[in-house]
Amino acid sequence: MILKHTDIEIPAEEPFKNCKLNRKGYAVALTSIVDSYADGFVLSLNNPWGTGKSTFIKMWKTHLENSQYTTLYFNAWENDFDADPMVALMSELGSLTDQKTDETFNSLIRKAAVISHSVIPGLLKAIAAKYVDTEVLGNLLTDAGKGASDLLRDEIIDYTKKKNGLVDFKAELEKYIKEHTNGKPLVLFIDELDRCRPSYAVELLEQVKHFFSVSGIVFVLSIDKAQLGNAIRGFYGSEQINSTEYLRRFIDLEFILPEPPANVFVEYLYNYFSFDEYFRHVDRNNNELSHDKEEFIKYSNVLFTFNSLTLRQQEKMFSHARVALRTFGTRNYIFPSVFIFLIFLKDFHSELYKKLVLRKVTPQIILDDLSKVIPTNIFKDNQHIYIIVEAILIKLYYNYYSEINYEAKIYEKDEARNTKLLIKPYTDSSEGFKNFINIIDHFNSRNGGDVKLSHLLNKINLLDNFQNL
Structure with a gap:
C-alpha cells in the first residue's frame, strides 16, 4: 500500500499522459501565447502552494521541448543559499552549451562581472569553472586578480560605466540566446520563488527585470502571489508596501490554473x-x-x-x-x-x-x-x-x-x-x-x-x- 504520493512520471514523448486533471489544454493555450509574443515577456502562474503548479510546469516544459523550444528550469528555493541570484541564473544559462570554449558565453561572463554585486573571482569560480576552458579561465582570473575588488567598486560607483556595462551585458545575452535556441524564444521557468528567503526572492525579481529582460527570453514564474507579497513586505520591513503594484513592475501576464472538479x-x-x-x-x-x-x-x-x-x-x-x-x-x-x-x-x-x-x-x-x-x-x-x-x-x-x-x-x-x-x-x-x-x-x-x-x-x-x- 502506498503511504505517500510521489511525483508523477512525465513521459518525454507524451508529457500529459499521466495527468489526471486534464491540464494539457492549458499548456497548448500558453504555448500559443509564447508563439505570439516571441520577443519575450514575463508570465506568472499564480496559484496557492499545493495546487500542482510544479507538476504542471514540468509537463509544459517537456511539451515545449517537443515543439522544438529550448527550456530551462530553475528552482529558486533550492538555490537561495547563494548570496547573488546572478551567479545561479548565469549557471543555468551556461547549460545551454556543451562547449567550454564558447566565446560568446565567456564574453557574457566578463560583462556580467561588471554589473554583478559579487567580487569577480567569486563569480568566475562559481560559473566559469563549469563551462569555460581552463586556459581561458586562468586568463580571466589573472585579469580579475589585478585589483578586482577596487575595479568592481569603481564600476559600481561610476554610474555611467555601470550603465554602459548593463547595455553591453544585455546585447551579449541576446546574442547568446539567439545562438542556442533554434530561432525560438528561450522559456526559463522559475519555480518555488515564494518559498525563498525574502531578500533572495526580491533580488531575483530585480535581476530578472533589469538584467535578463531581453528579446528572446520568456520567463515563467511559478508563484503564490499572496505568499510572495508577504516576502516583499518582509524584505522592505513595511506592511504598507502594495505588493500587487510592486509585482506589476515585473509581470506582464498572469495565469491562474483553474481548479479541477x-x-x-x-x-x-x-x-x-x-x-x-x-x-x-x-x-x-x-x-x-x-x-x-x-x-x-x-x-x-x-x-x-x-x-x-x-x-x-x-x-x-x-x-x-x-x-x-x-x-x-x-x-x-x-x-x-x-x-x-x-x-x-x-x-x-x-x-x-x-x-x-x-x-x-x-x-x-x-x-x-x-x-x-x-x-x-x-x-x-x-x-x-x-x-x-x-x-x-x-x-x-x-x-x-x-x-x-x-x-x-x-x-x-x-x-x-x-x-x-x-x-x-x-x-x-x-x-x-x-x-x-x-x-x-x-x-x-x-x-x-x-x-x-x-x-x-x-x-x-x-x-x-x-x-x-
Missing part, C-alpha cells in the same frame, strides 16, 4: 491510494455497510469542494484516511462521512477536534462550534448529507460523552414516543428539526447505534492495531 481528483486519489483494497472486502451482505464506498466518495467530493482544499491538502487527508482504514476490520462500522470529516477537523480545526477527543464539553457546545465550520451556503442537493454528518457525529459524541456524564441527554421521548430534541442542530432547516430527528431515530434502530466516537478517534489517531487491509 473535486470529483476528478477524488477519483484519482481513491485509486492511487488503493481504497478498494479495503472497501471491496467490506461485508456487502450487511446492508448498513454495503454503501460505505459510495458514501465515502460522495462526501469527500462535497467536503473538498465547499472548503476549497488544495490538491496537496486533499492528498494528505486521503493518505491519512487510507492509513487509518488499515486499523478497521471488514465488519467494523466506519460511518464514512463522519470518518473523513473528523480527519478534516483534525487537520484544519484542531481546537474542535481536541474538544471531541477530551469529551469535556456538552454536545450543544460541539454543535455551536460545528456551526462555524459547516458552510452556510450548502446547495439543497447536498444539505441532507451535512445533516447526516452532524446528526451521526453528535450521536457518536453523545455515546462517548455520556460514559462520564451519566445524566446528559440530547433528546427525550414524549407520551406518544416521538423524539424531542434537547439540543439545537444547525444544518436542518425543517420544522421541528424533523430530518435531524429521523436520522437519530434510524441510527438508534440500527446495529452500531451504540458505537462511541472513540471508535473512530482511536483509529484516526492510529492508536489501534493494524489489519491486513
